[in-house]
Amino acid sequence: MSPFPEEFARRYREAGYWTGQTFPDLLAGAARTHGDRVAVVDGERRWTYSELASRAARVAAGLHALGVRAGDRVVVQLPNTAEYFETVFALFHLGALPVFSLPAHRFADIGYFCEHAEAVAYVIPARHDGFDYTGLADQVTAAVPGLKHVVVVGETGRYTSFDSLREHPEREAHAPAPDEVAFLQLSGGSTGTPKLIPRTHDDYLYSVRESADICGLTQDSVYLVALPAAHNFPMSSPGSLGVFHAGGTVVLAPSPAPEVVFPLIESERVTITAVVPPLALAWLRAAGAATEDLSSLEVLQVGGAKFSEEAARRVRPELGCTLQQVFGMAEGLVNYTRLDDPEDLITATQGRPISPDDEVRIVDDQDEDVPEGATGHLLTRGPYTIRGYYRAPEHNAVAFTADGFYRTGDVVRRTPEGYLVVEGRAKDQINRGGEKVAAEEVENQLLAHPAVHDAAVVPMPDTYLGERTCAFVIPQDPAQAPRPAEFKRFLRERGLAEFKLPDRIRIVAEFPHTPVGKVSKAALRQAIARALRGEE
Numbered sequence: 001m002s003p004f005p006e007e008f009a010r011r012y013r014e015a016g017y018w019t020g021q022t023f024p025d026l027l028a029g030a031a032r033t034h035g036d037r038v039a040v041v042d043g044e045r046r047w048t049y050s051e052l053a054s055r056a057a058r059v060a061a062g063l064h065a066l067g068v069r070a071g072d073r074v075v076v077q078l079p080n081t082a083e084y085f086e087t088v089f090a091l092f093h094l095g096a097l098p099v100f101s102l103p104a105h106r107f108a109d110i111g112y113f114c115e116h117a118e119a120v121a122y123v124i125p126a127r128h129d130g131f132d133y134t135g136l137a138d139q140v141t142a143a144v145p146g147l148k149h150v151v152v153v154g155e156t157g158r159y160t161s162f163d164s165l166r167e168h169p170e171r172e173a174h175a176p177a178p179d180e181v182a183f184l185q186l187s188g189g190s191t192g193t194p195k196l197i198p199r200t201h202d203d204y205l206y207s208v209r210e211s212a213d214i215c216g217l218t219q220d221s222v223y224l225v226a227l228p229a230a231h232n233f234p235m236s237s238p239g240s241l242g243v244f245h246a247g248g249t250v251v252l253a254p255s256p257a258p259e260v261v262f263p264l265i266e267s268e269r270v271t272i273t274a275v276v277p278p279l280a281l282a283w284l285r286a287a288g289a290a291t292e293d294l295s296s297l298e299v300l301q302v303g304g305a306k307f308s309e310e311a312a313r314r315v316r317p318e319l320g321c322t323l324q325q326v327f328g329m330a331e332g333l334v335n336y337t338r339l340d341d342p343e344d345l346i347t348a349t350q351g352r353p354i355s356p357d358d359e360v361r362i363v364d365d366q367d368e369d370v371p372e373g374a375t376g377h378l379l380t381r382g383p384y385t386i387r388g389y390y391r392a393p394e395h396n397a398v399a400f401t402a403d404g405f406y407r408t409g410d411v412v413r414r415t416p417e418g419y420l421v422v423e424g425r426a427k428d429q430i431n432r433g434g435e436k437v438a439a440e441e442v443e444n445q446l447l448a449h450p451a452v453h454d455a456a457v458v459p460m461p462d463t464y465l466g467e468r469t470c471a472f473v474i475p476q477d478p479a480q481a482p483r484p485a486e487f488k489r490f491l492r493e494r495g496l497a498e499f500k501l502p503d504r505i506r507i508v509a510e511f512p513h514t515p516v517g518k519v520s521k522a523a524l525r526q527a528i529a530r531a532l533r534g535e536e
């Protein structure tokens with residue numbers, strides 16, 4: 001762990017950013033103030049704040065009876081269901097650390113999280129979206145001996161049933177120190193192995209409270225979780241946690257498709273929700289012909305990837321709500337356009353930071369500040385931006401400057417109003433409509449195929465997702481290069497999540513090189529972009 005240096009911690013406390021509030025405090029406080037109000041809606045189920053708190057305290061007791069203790073890590077891989085919140089708050093209640101993963105993750109990710117975080121338990125649904133998570137758990141438990149418990153929501157087979165945890169009497173909450181790590185969040189990743197992000201009670205809840213304020217949340221707010229609930233955006237910007245802070249209602253959508261979401265917006269009178277750009281486009285397309293009443297929607301947040309200005313301009317006239325652009329990262333810094341900003345700022349920028357103490361530097365390749373308004377690498381440091389990844393000293397040495405700035409890998413410029421515009425990316429990552437794919441991870445998996453001599457993975461332009469993934473492969477023997485379908489089968493079998501599979505695989509004899517002899521990914525990007533234009 002890389003704690004905040006003491007002088008910074010003191011400053012953030014003195015400024016009133018870090019208040020000492022912890023996650024157990026957040027729910028206990030909401031249950032005291034808003035006990036009878038509805039906290040969570042999942043289909044027919046409606047849980048009040050009191051009920052959520054009491055459920056969390058019981059499941060905490062159940063987990064304790066299994067042997068889970070304060071400080072233990074527990075991998076949580078649940079879809080958008082009420083049990084997700086029940087589990088997460090039970091873990092906070094117990095002082096155990098959730099390790100957040102997404103339903104789309106498969107063995108390559110989950111096995112790594114369990115091993116790297118030395119998780120003692122893994123919480124899953126029995127099935128979801130046609131996938132059998134108990135089968136995945138079989139693989140993970142076989143590979144990671146330290147993983148002692150698998151807890152299953154639904155039909156269990158040989159694992160612990162989530163229902164059995166609910167049968168315990170409520171347990172007293174553990175009282176963590178507010179500057180302790182509360183959970184491990186997932187990084188988009190640009191390296192061979194995914195990185196885990198340690199967030200403290202103090203730093204994260206500061207960002208949540210401020211976000212709730214910036215986004216105008218009150219106890220009358222109704223927030224729809226359309227993205228996977230465990231992602232940092234719908235969790236904290238202001239997300240479900242921001243709503244719990246404000247005493248509003250969180251509605252869980254089982255799918256972000258317009259035919260699922262629009263009826264929910266109408267029936268629950270949803271006021272605010274968050275999507276990635278491809279979903280915003282899908283909603284815009286569907287809104288014209290929609291019969292549902294979407295008039296309750298006040299704010300549509302869009303973030304996770306660049307939202308084009310043309311699409312941004314359509315949101316107010318076509319959906320009848322305010323657009324809010326959100327440029328954030330699980331490592332910390334979050335930028336918002338403000339709700340009362342002029343339309344030009346809202347549609348043409350990705351917002352400005354949450355905190356007056358978010359330090360933003362825009363630098364050239366030598367870490368020198370670029371002239372005001374010029375484009376450069378975004379570095380940041382502040383009251384809710386981590387100082388290092390979890391157990392990754394070597395990577396931390398390159399991902400952070402000596403004085404603690406996080407190298408975001410994003411290429412940005414700052415407008416005269418102090419708003420950031422994302423112009424590109426320097427990190428070796430593909431942003432597939434908000435889903436991040438680390439090129440190196442896919443390359444390593446391809447290199448494991450016996451017929452592969454070398455592999456290079458780059459983004460290619462896509463009108464719907466913004467980018468998709470293209471893998472260039474040099475085969476061992478050009479006469480016997482495997483077909484793309486064989487590569488996909490191989491990668492799936494190795495447990496690579498579906499969204500990380502290359503959308504296109506090109507067999508080549510060699511790679512273009514830079515003057516110093518490195519593989520030129522810029523040239524590969526241009527080659528595939530040119531080829532795609534030719535195909536149009």
Ligand code: J2J
Nearest residue numbers: 188232233237303304305306326327328329330350422
């Ligand atoms: C361009 N690129 C963006 C945007 C994120 C709120 C919102 C999003 C995330 C998130 C988040 C972008 N325009 N509006 O955690 O709390 C790209 C950048 C960034 C990376 C972070 C939140 N919004 N990005 O997307 O950790 O490249 O967080 O560095 O998944 O997404 O990805 P992630």
